[in-house]
Amino acid sequence: MQEMITLAAHTLTARLAVHPVTCGDFKQFLRGTGRPIPPQLAKQESSSAPATRISQIDALAYCAWLGQREGQVYRLPSMAELEALAANDTAEGIDPGIWSNTPGQISELRGGLKRVYLCEWTLETESVDRPDGAVRVLGSIFYPPWLREGSNATHAQAHLLVTEGYSFVTFRVACDH
Numbered sequence: 001m002q003e004m005i006t007l008a009a010h011t012l013t014a015r016l017a018v019h020p021v022t023c024g025d026f027k028q029f030l031r032g033t034g035r036p037i038p039p040q041l042a043k044q045e046s047s048s049a050p051a052t053r054i055s056q057i058d059a060l061a062y063c064a065w066l067g068q069r070e071g072q073v074y075r076l077p078s079m080a081e082l083e084a085l086a087a088n089d090t091a092e093g094i095d096p097g098i099w100s101n102t103p104g105q106i107s108e109l110r111g112g113l114k115r116v117y118l119c120e121w122t123l124e125t126e127s128v129d130r131p132d133g134a135v136r137v138l139g140s141i142f143y144p145p146w147l148r149e150g151s152n153a154t155h156a157q158a159h160l161l162v163t164e165g166y167s168f169v170t171f172r173v174a175c176d177h
Contacts, residue, residue, distance in 0.1 A: 006177060007084050013177045016077050016085055019050070020120065020170040021062060026051040029062045032069075038165075053165035056121045056139035063173050076123040077174035079157055082142040119143050119158070121171040126159055137162045141169050 002017040002025075024047025030037050040053050054062075056076070063074040077085075124140035138159035160166060 002173060004175075005085075007081055008177070012081055012084050014077070014081055014174055015177055016081060016174045017172040020118070020172045021051045021054075021059075023047050023049050023051045026054060026062060029065050033061075033065060050118060050170040052118065052167050052170050054121075054169075054171060055165045056125070056160075056162040056171075058165070059121045059171040062171075066173060067175075072175055074173045074175050076121055076171060077142075079122045079124055079140055079142055081174060082120060082122060082144075083156060086142075086144055118168055118170045119166075121169060122157070123174075124157075125162060 002019065002021075004015040005018055007014050007016060023041060023044045027037055027041060027047070029035075030041075038053065041051070059076055063076060066072075067074040119141040122140040122142050126138045126140070128136045128138060130136055139162040140157050141160055143156055143158065160169070
């Protein structure tokens with residue numbers, strides 16, 4: 001079980017994993033479900049690094065698998081939950097260093113690795129009709145505030161294909177409280 005924190009503010013009441021899912025945890029899921037380990041993930045030397053190049057579809061499958069193993073219902077966090085977590089004023093017992101980008105105040109991941117500044121998959125999706133009649137399903141990703149600072153990014157979210165994994169996108173699990 002991952003270390004979880006509680007969000008309890010406004011209309012939000014949920015538990016979110018403190019850290020993103022690691023490469024080691026995601027490989028365990030792949031082995032446990034008989035799925036092949038993609039070459040990029042196989043090359044990852046550190047099992048405690050955040051899992052990246054994971055599609056939103058596979059992140060949701062991981063949540064379902066973990067929930068089945070632990071007798072819990074897991075999901076991806078919503079955009080609002082990640083915003084609240086990043087705001088650092090709604091989480092009970094959260095270590096402020098988890099969300100800090102100040103040198104010397106960044107919490108460590110398991111295995112002693114420093115946090116990596118990545119975007120994260122959220123629960124939200126959007127279907128877009130294409131001119132050829134096909135439907136493209138896009139998943140929402142959350143840009144943490146420290147990635148927006150000093151950049152042209154004004155929004156907390158962007159949309160990417162749910163079937164693709166990206167080198168700059170990771171994910172964490174959440175559950176209703």
